[in-house]
Amino acid sequence: MQTVLRMSAGAIVWAIHFGVIYGLTAAACARNFAPLVPWIVGISGAVAAAALLILMTLPGDPAFERWLTVGVAAAALIAVFWESIGAFVVPLCD
């Protein structure tokens, strides 16, 4: 169970990050706190990236499961980065 959870951890971090940035930015836009949006996205992106990097460096065994854990975390890291860019380049709450 622990190995299965560890392999899923990257996806779980991504899901939490995605939920946080979508939920909080929607709330910020609805309640006229637009200037907070880049901060929300930036901070949550940094926290998620740190969690994923830690996950990628944790020791593990056997080789395939370890590879998959790192691979899923790396995919999640790329997705976190890619999804965060929008908050810094598009009009925020228009």
Add this chain to the structure above:
Amino acid sequence: MHARADLPNPLPRPAGELEELKRLWNPPRGLRFVTVINNNYIGVMYVGTAFLFFVLAGILALVMRVQLAAPANDLVGPQLYNQLFTMHGTVMMFLFAVPAVEAMGVLLLPNMVGARDLPFPRLSAYAFWAYLIGGLVFFASLFAGLAPTGGWFMNPPLTTGTYSPGINEDFWLLGIGFIEISAIAGAIEMIVGVLRTRAPGMTLARMPVFAWSMLIFAVMIVFAFPAVILATALLELERAFGWPFFDPAKGGDPLLWQHLFWFFGHPEVYIIFLPAAGMVSMIVPAMTRTPLAGHRFVVLALVATGFLSFGLWVHHMFATGLPHVSLSFFQAASMAVAIPSGIQVFAWIATFAKGKVAVKTPTLFVFGFLGIFVLGGLTGVMVAVVPFDWQVHDTYFVVAHLHYVLIGGMVFPLFAAIYYWTPYSSRHALSERVGRWVFGLMFVGVNVAFFPMHVTGLAGMPRRVYTYAPELGWDGLNLASTIGAFMIAAGVALFLVDFARRFRMSAEANAGNVWDAGTLEWLPSGNYSSRSIPLVASREPLWDQPNLAHDVAAGGYFLPGSATGGRDTLITSPVHARPQWVLRMPMPGWPPLVGAWFTAAFFLLLTFKLVIPAAACGAVAIIAILRWAWSLDPPADVAPVSIGGGLRLPVYATGPRSQAWWAMVILMLVAASLYGCLLFSYLYLWLVSPAAWPSAAALPGIGYPLATAACLLASSAAVGYADRTLRRHGHCYPLAVALPLAVAAFAGSVAAQRRLDPGESSYGAIVHAFLVVDGWFVAVALVLALFALARQRAGLLDRTRRVTFDNARLFWHYTVAQTLAGLGMVHGFPRLVS
């Protein structure tokens, strides 16, 4: 046969062992055949039923295409056309695509992972019968003019009682909600089957890619489908009782439906695609006689697609006026998901490049899949770009895109799979010569039908119009699409003729490994799957272990006969697939069948507002399911049995080793997903209509939630104490104390809201939705606890034979935690924000 001692079980095997195995796994004869639960029979019937719905929905598409072949056509009026496109989309998505891939899992997975059957075969039978009956009645609504008309995504306000009176939309809401429950049952079966019943040695690294894809498919169902179940429940509550979740005049919001529906609806596309990709990843290596290129990356791509697909739902809502920054997250995720799909495409192409390709019908369908799906994927990236999506939203461009994705990504792989695996289930393979015609007609037909739709859409033709004016210039393109649709139909008809001629179901005298494939489903088999359960040492064991097929068929590997005197299979550890214990499997019986029939009747009668007959059917269904459950936990005081290789394994397990524990944990994840969607709905409605929320002073006194929480926690403590008494003294009677505490807790929740009218505002509606859901969970927890107490009373539960109690305990604690979260939201959140 020469004596062999180098295998887990020495050869030759004792006389009568194989005959006993055959006798135990034979399906019932005569009328009792309908109670069959073997995966090979249920799987074939499941695939056949899904194909029936494919044909029926295809016929609806042909009627629509005839209507659109010429401008100002009057073959079909607008009302019927609305029913046709709604039923076409709904049947294709809910009654064909998801059940078809789930059915392929039921049919193939046990043999592919080296199990005798799926771990809960009666659940498979229940899911199949519920789907068959529910689906047929749902389809028949068309002939009575009662079919839904709101499109396959049923957006309110069009589908609310105001704009869609009558019961047409109720058919969709209750019928589809019910069929989704059947899909969830199947998903739980798949997850436990893949993780706990693999052959010894089949580590995760050696697991077939199809098993990986079915595992991810099932996990996605667990998290995605509860959203649509909640959505259908909320819309039905609004239609039946006027609770205004989606009515802006009372603080509701139609977009809440779209959020919930597409949180299910977009992953649904990948729920369909991933198993299809898994099938392709099995077919390509067999057809090239070489292992899959980039196996690890393909598995990673499946996992990445699975989780990224949950970040795409708003790309169906780009035109709804959400903030740009929100759209940007979903645009990015929509583009990112193309990468793992691309990885798989490159892996298949590389496998073709490195192997020697046998150009048979399955290969042709895989080629067709690659071409059509890649084109659909490219237009997918186009519509993921927000400004482009705004231009083509609700036009035929989107129709073209989704058909390229779904036909390319699911239908072609399914045909490839049917041609590829027919020799596994039938005495004869399908005809190669006819297969090439089928492929040719379908491939050309799909492109003739759907490619012009890109242009029709860019020219401005909207979706779901029953006709168009001649001067718009769309007639030539539409005529071409109609000709293409009939070419597809001709291909499918030819396939059906060939199938009727050649398919003769047989597990024991099947055509066998005609492709010289390397995976376990091609072992010699019978109704019992393979004679013995192999020790797996690679991903393609039939290629790498030369005598494996012979030795398995001779009974030289594990569990060559019945170890327990009945049906049984090996349970192995989830990661390393080490043998842990022997699971006694059930025999066929009537309760799952009766349960499924009457569950279907309950939902369908409810659609017609026939409450009393519906309640009677519901009662029969509950009795049948309880009768079924009564036999679930067999005696524990049975001596360990030998499976070969010097291994003596127990035949009973509790806790995380038990398959029931895994099923319950997955069920709790389903419940958590549903409750998470409910919490989201509450927050969403508050966000869009804060004025509907009361001030802190207007809320019920804090004493109510505190007393409710105290009762809930006390009930959990009582259940915990019952666990202790069961371990120490062999009884769980303190469980009886928990029952009134739970009832009191729920009564407290209801009493707190007694002055709140659910029809007055979205706040009242959502708070009452919490009460409904909490009440449902408390009721189920009570039934489970009473069931455990009844088994204790009957002498069927003690300190070792305790799976029934463990399941009740897990569910009880979960219900308490969930209800506390709901209390915090309903009573704490308004105080916090006001």
